[in-house]
Amino acid sequence: MPSKPKVPGLIKGLGVTMSTMFRTLKDGANTVQYPHEKETPPTRARGVIALHEDNCTACMLCSRSCPDWCIYIEGHKQLAPPRRAGGKPRQVNHLDRFDIDYALCMYCGICVDVCPFDALFWSPEYEYSEPRIADLLHDKTKLGEWMETVPEAPELEVGAQKK
Amino acid sequence: MTVLNERQQLSYIAAQAADARLNVELETEGMTLNIGPQHPATHGTLRIIARLDGEQVVWAEPVAGYMHRGYEKLTEVRTFPQVTALINRIDWLGSFANEVPFILAAEQLMEIEAPPRAQYIRTILFELSRIANVSLFLGDLGVQMGAITPVFMAFRDREYVLNLIEGATGGRFHPNFDRIGGLKDDLPKGWIAETKQVMKKLRTFCDEIEDLLFGNEIFQSRTRGVGIIPADVAKSYGMTGANLRASGVDWDLRRDQKNAMVWDQADFKVWTHPDGDSWARCWIRLQETREATKIVDQLIDNIPAGPVMTKVPRIIKVPAGEAWVSTENPLGEMGYYVVSKGDLGPFRVKIRSASFNNISITPWVLKGVYVPDIITILASLYFILGDIDR
Amino acid sequence: MGLVDRGRMPAPLTKLFNMGRSYSMWVYQWGLACCAIEMGAAFGSPRYDVMRLGVIPLPASPRQADLVVVSGTVTDKMAPAVKRLYEQMPEPKYVISMGSCANCGGPYWDSYSVTKGVDQIIPVDVYVPGCPPRPEALLEGIVLLQQRIKNEDMAAKWRNEEFTTLQKTAALEKAKSQPAPEPIVVGGGPIE
Numbered sequence: 001m002p003s004k005p006k007v008p009g010l011i012k013g014l015g016v017t018m019s020t021m022f023r024t025l026k027d028g029a030n031t032v033q034y035p036h037e038k039e040t041p042p043t044r045a046r047g048v049i050a051l052h053e054d055n056c057t058a059c060m061l062c063s064r065s066c067p068d069w070c071i072y073i074e075g076h077k078q079l080a081p082p083r084r085a086g087g088k089p090r091q092v093n094h095l096d097r098f099d100i101d102y103a104l105c106m107y108c109g110i111c112v113d114v115c116p117f118d119a120l121f122w123s124p125e126y127e128y129s130e131p132r133i134a135d136l137l138h139d140k141t142k143l144g145e146w147m148e149t150v151p152e153a154p155e156l157e158v159g160a161q162k163k
Numbered sequence: 164m165t166v167l168n169e170r171q172q173l174s175y176i177a178a179q180a181a182d183a184r185l186n187v188e189l190e191t192e193g194m195t196l197n198i199g200p201q202h203p204a205t206h207g208t209l210r211i212i213a214r215l216d217g218e219q220v221v222w223a224e225p226v227a228g229y230m231h232r233g234y235e236k237l238t239e240v241r242t243f244p245q246v247t248a249l250i251n252r253i254d255w256l257g258s259f260a261n262e263v264p265f266i267l268a269a270e271q272l273m274e275i276e277a278p279p280r281a282q283y284i285r286t287i288l289f290e291l292s293r294i295a296n297v298s299l300f301l302g303d304l305g306v307q308m309g310a311i312t313p314v315f316m317a318f319r320d321r322e323y324v325l326n327l328i329e330g331a332t333g334g335r336f337h338p339n340f341d342r343i344g345g346l347k348d349d350l351p352k353g354w355i356a357e358t359k360q361v362m363k364k365l366r367t368f369c370d371e372i373e374d375l376l377f378g379n380e381i382f383q384s385r386t387r388g389v390g391i392i393p394a395d396v397a398k399s400y401g402m403t404g405a406n407l408r409a410s411g412v413d414w415d416l417r418r419d420q421k422n423a424m425v426w427d428q429a430d431f432k433v434w435t436h437p438d439g440d441s442w443a444r445c446w447i448r449l450q451e452t453r454e455a456t457k458i459v460d461q462l463i464d465n466i467p468a469g470p471v472m473t474k475v476p477r478i479i480k481v482p483a484g485e486a487w488v489s490t491e492n493p494l495g496e497m498g499y500y501v502v503s504k505g506d507l508g509p510f511r512v513k514i515r516s517a518s519f520n521n522i523s524i525t526p527w528v529l530k531g532v533y534v535p536d537i538i539t540i541l542a543s544l545y546f547i548l549g550d551i552d553r
Numbered sequence: 554m555g556l557v558d559r560g561r562m563p564a565p566l567t568k569l570f571n572m573g574r575s576y577s578m579w580v581y582q583w584g585l586a587c588c589a590i591e592m593g594a595a596f597g598s599p600r601y602d603v604m605r606l607g608v609i610p611l612p613a614s615p616r617q618a619d620l621v622v623v624s625g626t627v628t629d630k631m632a633p634a635v636k637r638l639y640e641q642m643p644e645p646k647y648v649i650s651m652g653s654c655a656n657c658g659g660p661y662w663d664s665y666s667v668t669k670g671v672d673q674i675i676p677v678d679v680y681v682p683g684c685p686p687r688p689e690a691l692l693e694g695i696v697l698l699q700q701r702i703k704n705e706d707m708a709a710k711w712r713n714e715e716f717t718t719l720q721k722t723a724a725l726e727k728a729k730s731q732p733a734p735e736p737i738v739v740g741g742g743p744i745e
Contacts, residue, residue, distance in 0.1 A: 009379040016375055030319055030599045034692045042330040067245040068662055102682040103656040108248035108339045129681045129694040131701065133656060136682055159468030160349035200634050201583060208585060208631055229631045230586060233664040249660055255587035318598030336587055336685055549586060
């Protein structure tokens with residue numbers, strides 16, 4: 001059988017309400033007034049993937065390791081002018097299409113990890129809802145625009161070893 | 164029998180019929196009550212069919228499968244890093260805890276071990292995900308009994324823990340931070356100091372909840388002595404975790420099992436309760452949250468310096484073999500039986516999730532209880548739908 | 554509201570009605586999977602507090618709700634229940650699809666038991682990306698939906714047409730009311 005508490009639960013609950021009210025008056029509310037003020041997510045937050053197009057060589061590693069197959073890449077080989085005067089023209093991969101389907105993406109970060117040329121970055125932005133599902137397919141210009149929001153990588157904690 | 168005239172006969176028949184009708188009205192008749200698949204009290208899409216006699220449950224059965232996503236089949240066509248990203252979503256409240264047993268099994272097959280720094284950080288994140296999981300349970304518990312305030316408190320303080328997890332791993336819910344052979348990255352600067360502050364806040368939250376909810380008369384009278392599960396029944400149904408410890412069985416894999424995690428470096432108490440009723444199950448979870456904050460506090464000062472990743476090949480191929488690793492997850496024992504044939508991905512993965520076994524006792528424990536108690540018993544058993552159906 | 558059905562409402566009154574609808578949306582508590590917890594954080598947590606936006610997360614019955622957030626994986630076994638719950642909601646009703654699973658299957662795109670997107674069974678107004686989306690992302694989706702409702706042409710919605718803004722309808726009607734320009738005839742007369 002329940003033991004009879006010294007203070008009735010009703011009074012206790014009102015006490016909690018009172019103390020929370022005083023704390024709110026003193027320290028300010030816990031609420032972030034969303035459309036007017038926005039809290040900044042941590043720098044590592046996985047919000048949206050940004051593409052640095054110059055670094056991409058259309059190697060398809062990200063597309064192949066994606067668990068959802070939500071990255072679409074098309075490219076072709078073309079000849080670029082030689083680096084040194086008198087050298088042979090180089091063969092480079094040119095990126096024609098780089099789309100990420102954010103309706104399908106599972107935000108695991110494998111593509112960013114496997115990219116050997118540092119072309120993909122995580123940005124903590126999260127505001128890109130769409131009324132049409134087709135608009136969630138971001139093409140390479142839109143992915144390039146996200147590059148502005150990519151933060152610097154944070155410093156590491158004491159005792160960490162640089163890779 | 165005296166001979167009645169026609170009018171008397173008619174009135175006699177009418178009286179008989181009225182009696183019969185009254186009998187029919189007073190007679191109770193079995194009723195089938197369907198709870199779910201969409202019901203606020205089943206936190207998710209569990210369906211429970213209960214046959215009632217008046218207010219009492221005669222027979223009850225859970226219908227699982229409304230959240231079945233075919234995990235074991237999906238793992239067969241994915242590589243090991245992809246499986247790690249996917250299995251976060253089994254128990255979505257304590258996601259990091261899902262990754263650890265799978266990674267440990269893969270490491271066991273590859274015969275490598277994560278460096279000590281990675282093991283410490285893993286254990287800390289494991290306990291943080293336990294706190295994130297169980298603190299929501301403590302808030303949700305009040306809602307099932309008509310008290311709304313605890314859920315606001317739980318969400319307020321849970322946000323701090325989620326911020327920690329996101330600051331270190333990048334994902335609020337699905338970290339995908341574990342890699343075979345260590346961790347993806349090291350902790351960001353200032354994380355340790357922040358964690359210590361948050362742990363203080365969470366201990367205050369536990370005290371508040373204990374005072375406000377567990378000391379409440381209504382809560383006590385609705386949970387004490389309700390849904391009692393004796394130890395032998397709990398064991399025979401394969402229950403694990405806090406539900407088993409609430410029945411008085413002293414069994415915790417964190418303490419009883421040796422693996423590449425550093426729980427043995429921390430000093431913590433495994434709480435048990437002899438009663439086995441709903442109140443005991445809730446109380447055990449409250450104590451476990453407290454213990455988890457203590458474990459984090461003890462481990463976080465002793466993180467050794469060094470790398471967080473051992474040397475592993477860039478493309479991971481796990482050698483052929485079989486491994487079974489289980490850990491004490493927030494909901495109970497969770498284990499993975501990984502069969503590898505030396506390919507990029509596992510050949511077969513059997514997932515043992517805690518909630519599936521915990522929920523299988525509902526036909527036994529719901530027999531004979533009253534209808535309002537169904538909700539409290541289900542709330543105290545604490546299951547997560549993704550963990551039941553996978 | 555016969556006037557609303559026929560689209561005969563004066564424009565200022567329509568705007569007033571639309572504003573009223575957009576700031577008093579009752580959202581049905583409907584949790585499916587992981588996203589339900591983030592939805593709970595957006596609706597129940599003091600940090601996000603969706604009631605500031607005029608969205609009231611109280612009804613536990615679809616019959617009192619205007620908005621439903623499909624939060625999480627819809628499996629083939631759950632799909633009939635989803636459809637039935639949606640049909641119980643009174644018109645006008647709105648749907649937000651939250652997270653990759655509800656958008657188009659997400660991580661379970663090759664699973665045998667998952668419906669690849671809730672828009673296969675019910676119409677969706679706003680898609681919120683994320684796995685799961687942050688609570689603020691859901692709030693952004695709600696703000697986007699409110700902006701859409703403010704400019705919505707209700708007559709088109711009652712006629713079961715696709716989303717039309719008030720401005721578009723006004724432009725169409727203006728074009729209709731003006732006499733059609735004389736066709737420019739090139740060459741000779743009609744071909745016999």
